[in-house]
Amino acid sequence: MEPIVIIGSGLAGVSFARQYRKLERNAPLVMVTADDGGFYSKPSLSGALAGRKTAQKLLLKNAAALRRELNATLLTDVAIVRIDTASQVVSGPSGELGYSRLVLALGSDPARLPLAGDGTEDVLSVNDLGSYARFRDAIHGRNSVTILGAGLVGCEFANDLLAAGYAVDVIDIASQPLPRLLPPEPAMALRDALGEAGVRWHLGRAAVSVARTDAMQSRSPLVVTLDDGRTIQADVVLSAAGVEPRTHLAEAAGLAVNRGIVVDAFLRSSDRHIFALGDCAEMNGSMRPHVAPIALGARALAWSFHKKEHAANYPPMPVIVNTPALPVVACPPQIDDTGRWHVRRLSGGMLARFINHEGRLMGFALTGSACAKRHDLVRELSAPLPG
């Protein structure tokens, strides 16, 4: 019998393997990863600079320790380049591996903005321990960082860089920070709190080019030009413009792919032996590139592999934004929910509720002191429909 094979040793791959091992101590399990197999918490990367944490300090477990914990074969520095669905084999540069069932936990790449200029190669992004180490090296001894993108990662880095003593500019084409998570009023409260802490915002503007001030010097300051012609000079430019799910392997293997690898409620792809979990997977037209749904999906998938099919039913899962200048918790309504935001100011915070035409809570956003109400609101969101 061929083993279960997991491609990817990030949060999705490791969470699934951990859950599966709770149920099946000895069934053969092989994990293959393009990186060195070191396990870390990705959300910690955008809150570690002020605490002077090196990449080494953020490493929770090296490959050898992970191998022992999971009682699994862990193949590191092996990039899988092909999946043969007919013969149930994956191939890397130096060989093939058969699978009984295959879990794709491939993650996502940072999205690249279409920028002109000779400084585009110098634009950094942080998506793993290695790129965190490179970013940390790049800002060492420098003063200013410009961040492209005011989403969760951009806002968290802005707060962390300020706390670490840097001058920070943030650019976003949206007119507010956290455009996918927050309605305007709480978003403006976050804008103001980070602004008071020192962030210089450039909202409603697109960066169009990044150029070196000295074409011959790789560490020369960079000039970011906005679509209104204004320029910002920065020692380092960090792109935090969202993610692109890694789908090329699945696509080349003939699996159904939309934005992500399309899976059903059981995390099964269009091939019945192949499953997908984490940033690379798309269910019901939604991507869920966050920690909580990965943990929940990993548990459901482990049960499906152990006994019988277990659907990954996602309850309301708020996203916690690590911006100490103004803590934020957001649980946005679904894209097709209709209704209206009702915003209440509390002392030291804001409570925004998205209510549909039947008076039912469909989503919420909390800032500051109101974040303490998170559990009550999740309970209200999860309450069964009357009748």
Ligand SMILES: Cc1cc2nc3c(=O)[nH]c(=O)nc-3n(C[C@H](O)[C@H](O)[C@H](O)COP(=O)(O)OP(=O)(O)OC[C@H]3O[C@@H](n4cnc5c(N)ncnc54)[C@H](O)[C@@H]3O)c2cc1C
């Ligand atoms: C800076 C930052 C901060 C974040 N903060 C938060 C937060 O506060 N809250 C939250 O909920 N979420 C947060 N997220 C998102 C969350 O961290 C991710 O959703 C999650 O870590 C994704 O895990 P994953 O296993 O799907 O992908 P990854 O961790 O990227 O793992 C992908 C794995 O696949 C491997 N791989 C890829 N292709 C191949 C191949 N061809 N062959 C072999 N191996 C391959 C890679 O080597 C890697 O091991 C943050 C993300 C970032 C970048």
